[in-house]
Amino acid sequence: MFDTKTYSSEVNQALCDYLLRLADSSLILGHRLSEWCGHGPILEQDIAMSNLALDLIGQARNWYQLAAQQAGLGQTEDDLAYLRDAPQYRNVLLVEQPNGDFGQTVMRQFLFDAYHYYLLQKLGQSADENIAAIAQKSLKEVTYHLKWSSEWVIRLGDGTEESQRRIQTALNNLWEFTGELSKPDQTDEILHAAGLVPDLRKIQADWQNRVLSVLTEATLQIPTRTWMQKGGKEGIHTEHLGYILAEMQFLQRAYPDCEW
Amino acid sequence: MVTDIWQLLENVHDPEIPVLSVVDLGVIRGVVQTDDGVEVKITPTYSGCPAMNTIAQDIRQCLENAGFAPVKVNMVLSPAWTTDWLSERGKQKLLEYGIAPPVEPLASSKALFGAEPQVSCPQCQSTHTTMLSLFGSTACKALYRCEDCLEPFDYFKCLR
Numbered sequence: 295m296f297d298t299k300t301y302s303s304e305v306n307q308a309l310c311d312y313l314l315r316l317a318d319s320s321l322i323l324g325h326r327l328s329e330w331c332g333h334g335p336i337l338e339q340d341i342a343m344s345n346l347a348l349d350l351i352g353q354a355r356n357w358y359q360l361a362a363q364q365a366g367l368g369q370t371e372d373d374l375a376y377l378r379d380a381p382q383y384r385n386v387l388l389v390e391q392p393n394g395d396f397g398q399t400v401m402r403q404f405l406f407d408a409y410h411y412y413l414l415q416k417l418g419q420s421a422d423e424n425i426a427a428i429a430q431k432s433l434k435e436v437t438y439h440l441k442w443s444s445e446w447v448i449r450l451g452d453g454t455e456e457s458q459r460r461i462q463t464a465l466n467n468l469w470e471f472t473g474e475l476s477k478p479d480q481t482d483e484i485l486h487a488a489g490l491v492p493d494l495r496k497i498q499a500d501w502q503n504r505v506l507s508v509l510t511e512a513t514l515q516i517p518t519r520t521w522m523q524k525g526g527k528e529g530i531h532t533e534h535l536g537y538i539l540a541e542m543q544f545l546q547r548a549y550p551d552c553e554w
Numbered sequence: 555m556v557t558d559i560w561q562l563l564e565n566v567h568d569p570e571i572p573v574l575s576v577v578d579l580g581v582i583r584g585v586v587q588t589d590d591g592v593e594v595k596i597t598p599t600y601s602g603c604p605a606m607n608t609i610a611q612d613i614r615q616c617l618e619n620a621g622f623a624p625v626k627v628n629m630v631l632s633p634a635w636t637t638d639w640l641s642e643r644g645k646q647k648l649l650e651y652g653i654a655p656p657v658e659p660l661a662s663s664k665a666l667f668g669a670e671p672q673v674s675c676p677q678c679q680s681t682h683t684t685m686l687s688l689f690g691s692t693a694c695k696a697l698y699r700c701e702d703c704l705e706p707f708d709y710f711k712c713l714r
């Protein structure tokens with residue numbers, strides 16, 4: 295589907311790694327949201343979360359297809375999704391955190407959406423036209439995601455005593471997973487220097503503005519803790535990812551190459 | 555002839571909103587006929603649209619039945635699909651089917667808390683309507699309710 299460009303081996307390797315980060319984060323968050331299907335607090339929001347899941351899994355497929363083609367090893371999107379184990383997954387830790395209650399799911403979604411939105415906005419201007427195309431397409435969808443999650447954060451935060459307590463707890467629990475989102479590492483630096491991806495520090499500023507303004511409107515306390523978890527982008531995950539993969543990959547592992 | 559192919563594609567319908575042809579929906583991005591056969595370029599409405607595989611298959615079958623072979627259907631992502639590509643006739647068909655067609659948002663759709671568009675009820679045309687959910691029965695629709703006739707209805711939301 296893509297006409298891929300040829301890069302130096304250093305850039306290409308970083309690029310394949312980066313594409314997996316994008317794909318894995320979307321797939322794992324999409325999978326988490328799909329766990330709500332049939333269990334949502336009300337029918338409309340059950341359907342909304344399934345729609346978010348569908349968008350994210352569709353975006354993940356595009357990134358996987360590009361990653362597979364760019365790596366040139368003859369792999370398919372399915373190989374990448376179903377035949378890698380947890381240490382090979384590159385998603386950020388935030389998206390693999392459990393659904394918890396609806397408040398925790400909404401907060402996780404909001405913290406990720408705000409990052410995803412600004413990242414895609416910048417990736418839409420990438421010098422690589424395949425990255426730009428997928429990002430521009432995804433951004434239209436993620437604009438709706440961010441609107442949905444922002445509105446729910448405000449509604450629950452500035453809601454009843456119980457809804458505020460629950461979403462404040464979610465914010466406190468998830469805050470330590472946000473540092474990784476915009477902390478650049480070597481892969482980010484190599485690709486930024488090549489003009490393919492944005493400077494994560496710029497995304498951090500936009501993310502912070504958006505997050506603080508929504509949390510303030512939601513009358514929530516911004517956590518003051520500054521210690522942050524990291525590791526997802528290098529394949530060091532929390533214990534939750536293994537369980538997600540065990541369920542998601544069961545069929546391919548039990549019946550290799552099965553199709554229907 | 556390429557114009558004949560476009561004509562034939564009017565008979566291929568969106569499996570989720572069967573009143574719309576794939577031409578009305580604006581997902582056909584090009585038709586090329588060469589000595590080697592026909593190539594049809596299509597673009598997904600949403601990244602995760604589950605109807606795309608069926609649409610590609612239906613296009614192939616429709617053209618092959620009409621004697622074109624081989625038929626290749628290729629997916630393109632750029633430029634990304636927008637509801638501006640829905641045909642005027644398509645919007646009319648949606649309305650008759652009971653789905654409110656996309657309307658101009660009052661503010662830029664890029665604004666996160668921009669004003670909601672004024673959506674009219676497809677049953678009674680009242681503009682006194684409320685959004686129940688940003689996401690409806692499929693990714694491309696939102697769920698609304700008419701406050702005058704009290705009917706819930708789907709709104710084909712604006713994407714650009």
Ligand SMILES: [Zn+2]
Nearest residue numbers: 675678700703
């Ligand atoms: Zn009405």
